[in-house]
Amino acid sequence: MASMLLRRRRISALGVSRVLQAVNGDSFRLGPEPKFETIASLGVRIRNYSSGNGTAKFDFTDLTRPHTWYPNARKKNRKVFLHVGPTNSGKTYHALKRLESSSSGVYCGPLRLLAWEVAKRLNKAKVPCDLITGQEKEEVDGAKHKAVTVEMADITSDYQCAVIDEIQMLGCKTRGFSFTRALLGIAADELHLCGDAAAVPLIQELLKVTGDDVQVQSYDRLLPLVPLELPLGSFSNIRTGDCIVSFSRKEIYRLKKKIETGGSHLCSVVYGSLPPETRTRQATMFNDASSEFDVLVASDAIGMGLNLNISRIIFSTLQKFDGLEMRDLTVPEIKQIAGRAGRYGSKFPWGEVTCLDATDLPLLHSSLKSASPILEQAGVFPSFDLIYMYSRLKPKRGLYRILEDFLENAKLSENYFFANCEEMLKVAAVIDGLPLSLHDKYLFCISPVDMNDEISSQGLKQFAETYARKGLVHLREIFTPGTLEVPKTPTALKELESIHKVLELYVWLSFRLEESFPDHELASSQKNICSLLIEEFLERLGWQKPRSRKLASITSLKSLMEDKKRRYFCD
Numbered sequence: 001m002a003s004m005l006l007r008r009r010r011i012s013a014l015g016v017s018r019v020l021q022a023v024n025g026d027s028f029r030l031g032p033e034p035k036f037e038t039i040a041s042l043g044v045r046i047r048n049y050s051s052g053n054g055t056a057k058f059d060f061t062d063l064t065r066p067h068t069w070y071p072n073a074r075k076k077n078r079k080v081f082l083h084v085g086p087t088n089s090g091k092t093y094h095a096l097k098r099l100e101s102s103s104s105g106v107y108c109g110p111l112r113l114l115a116w117e118v119a120k121r122l123n124k125a126k127v128p129c130d131l132i133t134g135q136e137k138e139e140v141d142g143a144k145h146k147a148v149t150v151e152m153a154d155i156t157s158d159y160q161c162a163v164i165d166e167i168q169m170l171g172c173k174t175r176g177f178s179f180t181r182a183l184l185g186i187a188a189d190e191l192h193l194c195g196d197a198a199a200v201p202l203i204q205e206l207l208k209v210t211g212d213d214v215q216v217q218s219y220d221r222l223l224p225l226v227p228l229e230l231p232l233g234s235f236s237n238i239r240t241g242d243c244i245v246s247f248s249r250k251e252i253y254r255l256k257k258k259i260e261t262g263g264s265h266l267c268s269v270v271y272g273s274l275p276p277e278t279r280t281r282q283a284t285m286f287n288d289a290s291s292e293f294d295v296l297v298a299s300d301a302i303g304m305g306l307n308l309n310i311s312r313i314i315f316s317t318l319q320k321f322d323g324l325e326m327r328d329l330t331v332p333e334i335k336q337i338a339g340r341a342g343r344y345g346s347k348f349p350w351g352e353v354t355c356l357d358a359t360d361l362p363l364l365h366s367s368l369k370s371a372s373p374i375l376e377q378a379g380v381f382p383s384f385d386l387i388y389m390y391s392r393l394k395p396k397r398g399l400y401r402i403l404e405d406f407l408e409n410a411k412l413s414e415n416y417f418f419a420n421c422e423e424m425l426k427v428a429a430v431i432d433g434l435p436l437s438l439h440d441k442y443l444f445c446i447s448p449v450d451m452n453d454e455i456s457s458q459g460l461k462q463f464a465e466t467y468a469r470k471g472l473v474h475l476r477e478i479f480t481p482g483t484l485e486v487p488k489t490p491t492a493l494k495e496l497e498s499i500h501k502v503l504e505l506y507v508w509l510s511f512r513l514e515e516s517f518p519d520h521e522l523a524s525s526q527k528n529i530c531s532l533l534i535e536e537f538l539e540r541l542g543w544q545k546p547r548s549r550k551l552a553s554i555t556s557l558k559s560l561m562e563d564k565k566r567r568y569f570c571d
């Protein structure tokens with residue numbers, strides 16, 4: 001199918017045959033935008049350097065004091081509240097209450113789904129709130145509040161209140177630096193940090209030098225979470241409100257099929273490579289008591305902060321493929337995922353957690369009893385301006401060499417580690433030969449391309465090549481609108497997911513290089529069609545036997561979209 005959509009002469013090899021595919025959450029390389037945000041704080045020495053008088057010896061690779069990169073935040077004496085406790089203890093709830101009552105504010109979350117949930121909640125409470133993620137900007141008239149994915153946090157604005165959710169992610173190898181940037185850089189009178197107690201000592205240490213006032217508020221779980229003594233046993237024991245967790249996309253579909261062929265349940269699915277809007281609607285459908293989709297099959301894409309009507313989490317495995325090898329889930333991962341069961345305010349009075357396989361039960365039980373290991377270091381990454389200034393010392397080098405050199409020479413304090421930038425380097429290696437400015441190269445490097453996905457990486461390459469050659473990239477050059485159709489096989493589904501990624505990449509670029517990527521509307525609408533077709537596959541052409549709903553009568557895409565809007569967009 002994809003050969004019809006992505007012209008063959010440009011995107012050739014399409015097959016992706018990984019049996020086990022990691023199905024993580026949102027794309028993580030929606031890094032901070034390449035704005036000159038640090039330079040102001042580097043002061044006079046940079047001016048000396050720039051004037052070329054040769055007297056200044058500014059060391060751009062000295063990253064030992066990242067808090068000095070954010071003069072706006074440093075002008076404030078921020079009141080920092082650390083809301084810590086187990087999952088489902090009301091941490092985010094209390095922070096959001098403050099946000100809601102503030103005159104201006106921002107919520108920064110790790111997932112689009114969380115940002116979406118918060119924007120919806122604030123708007124419902126008559127607090128106009130924009131939703132801003134790497135790929136979308138939904139602006140509301142008069143909004144003084146924003147719900148954003150953490151990479152989009154604006155450190156140049158002044159807020160009364162800011163919330164950073166799942167703050168323990170500052171220890172994440174790939175995305176941690178964006179949490180650190182938000183932590184040190186957001187200029188707010190009140191900063192609320194929600195997350196695991198394991199992050200407290202590190203945050204206290206990092207904020208010792210900022211002059212902020214830090215208070216810790218601890219919470220207890222609101223509803224009990226009961227680890228079961230028995231595994232699930234037969235699949236006939238599956239019941240409404242169950243969520244089976246698996247880390248392989250193929251396994252997710254196998255489980256869905258197995259449960260649905262039992263004839264009593266229909267399954268929503270949520271996993272990382274599904275389009276975000278599809279994930280949102282699948283989650284909404286599962287949460288909706290009047291929908292027939294009463295069981296969820298999901299990856300760890302549901303693992304953070306989400307409020308889902310889950311009564312019991314069933315781990316199909318306690319191992320996941322992390323891109324390199326199969327490994328056991330960590331204690332925080334198990335606790336985060338298990339914590340989705342029995343959310344306060346859902347219809348279930350407590351949560352339960354078990355496994356498919358009895359041999360996994362001891363690890364499950366011991367992990368739930370263990371404290372998460374104390375975080376030792378926070379991620380950090382040089383902003384574009386530092387890389388740019390450094391590049392002037394190394395003329396004629398491509399971004400790959402500049403990044404590599406920079407990281408080799410960079411100095412950090414013991415509280416920080418360098419973000420893993422392998423994915424950025426992969427992009428740099430592909431585009432370095434093109435006649436593009438360093439700024440443009442950096443932009444392509446932080447774009448949400450999935451370099452492990454052949455279609456997505458080919459899409460990026462073609463966009464960058466055309467942009468370098470002509471400065472203008474029309475979507476039609478690599479994509480033929482109007483050819484998308486409901487996938488008929490799991491392979492076609494996978495291809496459609498990849499095509500969605502290419503369209504998402506175009507939309508992302510069109511936000512940042514508006515004139516050069518002018519087909520924003522077309523790419524957005526095709527992207528939406530893509531996700532609707534994927535959902536149609538999930539609902540109609542999957543393995544389930546629809547019961548009462550007359551899906552067969554939905555023939556045109558228009559009526560399909562209207563049908564979906566009626567059912568899932570009206571809230």
Ligand SMILES: Nc1ncnc2c1ncn2[C@@H]1O[C@H](COP(=O)(O)OP(=O)(O)OP(=O)(O)O)[C@@H](O)[C@H]1O
Pocket residue numbers: 085086087088089090091092093094194222304305306307339343344345
């Ligand atoms: N005091 C309260 N009154 C009403 N609802 C509450 C209260 N506290 C929490 N809730 C609700 O309970 C649910 C869980 O709360 P919340 O999302 O804040 O937990 P959390 O500690 O942030 O969990 P996680 O670690 O999973 O992110 C949410 O639906 C929230 O709205």
Ligand SMILES: [Mg+2]
Pocket residue numbers: 091092093165166194305
């Ligand atoms: Mg939370």
